[in-house]
Amino acid sequence: MSNNARSNNARREQIESMLKAEPQDRFLRYCLAVEMQADGESDAALSKFDELCRDNPPHVAAFFRRGQLLVELDRIEDARSVLREGIETARAQGDLHAAGEMSELLADLGQWGE
Numbered sequence: 610m611s612n613n614a615r616s617n618n619a620r621r622e623q624i625e626s627m628l629k630a631e632p633q634d635r636f637l638r639y640c641l642a643v644e645m646q647a648d649g650e651s652d653a654a655l656s657k658f659d660e661l662c663r664d665n666p667p668h669v670a671a672f673f674r675r676g677q678l679l680v681e682l683d684r685i686e687d688a689r690s691v692l693r694e695g696i697e698t699a700r701a702q703g704d705l706h707a708a709g710e711m712s713e714l715l716a717d718l719g720q721w722g723e
Contacts, residue, residue: 620644635661635668642671646678654678662694669699669707676714689718 672695
């Protein structure tokens with residue numbers, strides 16, 4: 610096992626441990642989804658990002674990461690849908706930077722097949 614893999618495992622274990630104490634912590638849940646994605650657990654990461662997108666209020670960064678992961682999985686139409694929803698959510702929350710990032714990714718997807 611490489612040192613990088615060990616540090617990723619240790620980081621994920623630490624996040625999971627902290628989540629046991631605070632299971633609704635949005636930042637920790639987001640970090641766990643990112644770790645899952647890094648570990649190649651795409652379905653689990655998508656599920657976690659989806660949960661965060663459905664939170665009240667929705668977690669804006671989760672839309673962007675979910676959209677990126679869907680692109681990686683060649684699920685372009687799904688990514689477009691998630692990004693559109695994320696842009697609306699970001700604007701509603703006043704996060705114009707995130708809306709801009711998602712808009713750029715959505716525009717980049719215009720070159721991909723339908």
